[in-house]
Amino acid sequence: MSIISDTHRAAPDFAEMQVVPLKHYGRWTAACIIGLIVFACATSMVTNPRFKWDVVWQYIFDPSILQGLYATIWLTIAAMLIGTSLGTVLAIMRISKNPLLSRFASAYAWLFRGSPLLVQLIFWYNLSALYPTIDIGFPFGPTFASLDANQYITIYVAAVLGLGLNEGAYMSEIVRSGLNAVPQGQREAAEALGMTGPRILFRIILPQAMRVIVPPTGNQLIGMLKTTSLVSVIAMQxxxxxxQLIYSTNFQTIPLLIVASVWYLVLTTILSFVQFFLERHFGRSELRGTIKASSTAEENSNA
Known part of the structure; x- marks a missing residue:
């Protein structure tokens, strides 16, 4: 009897034991080092008179800068609309059972992804050297209209065509990966219910594929925003x-580049927030499935 009581007295009481949090010395050391580096860089940028922050704030809302900002925004939107629409069509063609459509989509992606975007922009800008007139009609048949290429292929049209057609090749691969991520059983179940191909695509496949498509598309949109700077080679403002036009006259190169960088950062931040909310919106079904699965597992364990 005494042995049993001694054993009970020797057993530790876990309820009265104090919980000591784990010390993360490595994390705190790394955070301090990074904080010191950021503070040193910020102090250097603020105190260095060569940055000329007064010039930066002088030109941040300059009418010429704002005009260029508006051009960047609408060029980004137009190029992404063309690229997304074209990429979706090419992705559907790529997964088609028709070999002609599939090979055409593959050849398009190979051509536009294999040549530099800068070369494509210059090519579209000088299209009139190859085709002085753009004829609309049937091949080897009647022509309904003949357009002057110099008149209609302006720098704005060349910029939109160059950026949009190039983006379509990349978006086709993004959309195709999203479509392939949807289980084949979804399509088979919809076909068993008698749904048509287009209805299956737009009501069943694409809504589920958006969860995979949205994140890389957001990255492409942010990349397109900065890629629009390439159209400066064809003198689009x-x-x-x-x-560049401003600092070529007042020779304030660094402050004007900072002005452009500030606006790029502002637009990138806005687009990042939009991407975050879109990802959360299209990820709701997965979240509901995870919550339902966890609740089911909890019920089974309780049973």
Whole structure:
């Protein structure tokens, strides 16, 4: 009897034991080092008179800069609309059972992804050297209209075509990966219910594929925003080219580049927030499925 009581007295009481949090010395050390580096860089940027922050604030809302900013915004939107629409069509063609459609989509992606975007922009800008007139009609048949290429292929049209058609090749791969991520059983179940192909695509496949498509599309949109700076080679006055025009006359190169960078950062931040809310919206079904699965597992364990 005494042995049993001694054993009970020797057993530790876990309820009265104090919980000591784990010390993360490595995390705190890394955070302090990064904080010191950020503080040193910020102090250097603020105290260095060569940055000329007074010039930066002088030109941040300059009408020429704002005009270039508007051009950058609408060029980004137009190019992404063309690229997304074209990429969706090419992705559907790529997964088609028709070999002609599939090979055409593959060849398009190979051509536009294999050549530099800068070369494509210059090519579209100088299209009139190859085709002085653009004839609309049937091949080897009657022509309904003949357009002057120099008149209709302006720098704005060349910029939109160059950016949009190039983006379509990349978006086709993004959309195709999203479509392939949807289980084949979804399509088979919809076909068993008698749904048509287009209805299956737009009501069953695409809504589920958006969860995979949205994140890389958001990255492409942010990348397109910065890629629009390439159109300065064809003398289109977007944000960067507007800054270049100003510092070519007043020789304030660094402050004007900072002005352009500030606006790029502002637009990128806004687009990042939009991407975050879109990802959360299209990820609701997965979240509901996870919550339902966890609740079911809890009920089974309780049973």
């Amino acid at each position: 977007e944000l960067l080219y507007s800054a």
